[in-house]
Amino acid sequence: MIEIDDITKAYEGTVVVDHVSLTIEPRSICVIVGTSGSGKTTLMRMINKLVEPTSGHIRIDGQDIAEIPAYELRRRIGYAIQGHGLFPHRTVGQNVATVPKLLGWDKKKTADRVDELLSLFQLDPAEFRNRLPHELSGGQQQRVGVARALAAGPNILLMDEPYGALDPVIRAKAQEDLLSIQRKFGTTVVLVTHDMEEAIHLGDKIAVMDKGKLLQFAKPEEIIAHPATPFVAELIGTSERPFRLLSLAKVADHIEAGEVGGEPIEASASLRDAYAELLWSGRPALPVRRDGSIVGQVTLARLSQLAARPQ
Numbered sequence: 001m002i003e004i005d006d007i008t009k010a011y012e013g014t015v016v017v018d019h020v021s022l023t024i025e026p027r028s029i030c031v032i033v034g035t036s037g038s039g040k041t042t043l044m045r046m047i048n049k050l051v052e053p054t055s056g057h058i059r060i061d062g063q064d065i066a067e068i069p070a071y072e073l074r075r076r077i078g079y080a081i082q083g084h085g086l087f088p089h090r091t092v093g094q095n096v097a098t099v100p101k102l103l104g105w106d107k108k109k110t111a112d113r114v115d116e117l118l119s120l121f122q123l124d125p126a127e128f129r130n131r132l133p134h135e136l137s138g139g140q141q142q143r144v145g146v147a148r149a150l151a152a153g154p155n156i157l158l159m160d161e162p163y164g165a166l167d168p169v170i171r172a173k174a175q176e177d178l179l180s181i182q183r184k185f186g187t188t189v190v191l192v193t194h195d196m197e198e199a200i201h202l203g204d205k206i207a208v209m210d211k212g213k214l215l216q217f218a219k220p221e222e223i224i225a226h227p228a229t230p231f232v233a234e235l236i237g238t239s240e241r242p243f244r245l246l247s248l249a250k251v252a253d254h255i256e257a258g259e260v261g262g263e264p265i266e267a268s269a270s271l272r273d274a275y276a277e278l279l280w281s282g283r284p285a286l287p288v289r290r291d292g293s294i295v296g297q298v299t300l301a302r303l304s305q306l307a308a309r310p311q
């Protein structure tokens with residue numbers, strides 16, 4: 001658990017993070033969202049002491065980080081940034097091995113871990129471990145950056161706009177990878193983005209920042225349905241609200257009995273994808289497929305109800 005307790009950061013009298021308090025539950029993803037310069041990165045960097053707070057406290061699993069040396073904290077907390085930050089003259093394998101090496105892991109354990117992580121990120125170790133970062137695509141470099149951050153199995157992973165530079169297809173893939181890896185390892189993730197779509201997709205909870213202040217800290221459903229201020233509502237985009245609500249749930253959770261013809265949709269698809277397909281194909285219902293079999297239908301009528309403002 002990460003407890004941020006009344007934290008403030010000022011640079012020469014200018015307050016950039018202003019009395020922020022929030023508690024991030026273990027094994028959850030907290031996304032910090034807000035406009036440029038709102039203090040997102042500064043807030044996150046206080047968690048691994050890259051920035052020292054002016055006042056306030058941060059506790060990790062009950063321990064005040066003021067009592068933990070910065071180097072120790074940074075070995076315990078993974079950190080991945082936009083543009084990956086890989087060492088350009090070190091191979092992919094050496095990059096991923098950075099923290100295990102600092103921790104004095106033996107060669108075999110380190111090499112096994114590097115290969116495990118590269119495989120996990122769908123980078124064939126034999127093909128990629130000896131390449132230099134510039135011999136990789138942007139998306140591959142980003143994956144190596146996240147693999148490096150996870151190398152020593154940290155409980156906490158901080159990510160600063162990790163997918164900002166990726167094209168939409170690679171970005172969606174990287175987000176799915178993050179979700180599955182987070183579930184696999186149970187990592188607590190704090191991710192900074194200015195993209196509300198990304199925040200809603202990834203966040204168990206979303207922290208909305210503006211001018212150094214925390215405006216709202218809540219589940220995506222709550223932020224969409226009950227934005228705390230007009231600024232939060234604007235950030236969500238009023239015309240986007242129904243679609244954002246639908247993007248939070250899966251077809252699997254809203255299957256109705258009944259048979260209907262035509263091209264099916266997968267149960268794992270989001271309701272938003274189902275809604276788009278219903279509108280695009282002009283059908284009132286789609287058959288739903290799970291593990292290759294048709295298991296029911298999803299209907300336009302039901303999705304229209306689900307997209308309406310929650311009471």
Ligand SMILES: Nc1ncnc2c1ncn2[C@@H]1O[C@H](COP(=O)(O)OP(=O)(O)OP(=O)(O)O)[C@@H](O)[C@H]1O
Pocket residue numbers: 011016034035036037038039040041042043194
């Ligand atoms: N080392 C520093 N010295 C002085 N001011 C700083 C320093 N670091 C950040 N700031 C200022 O603090 C404010 C918040 O910066 P921060 O990087 O936290 O914002 P952000 O929300 O992450 O923005 P972006 O989305 O553009 O990265 C900005 O006005 C920035 O200019």
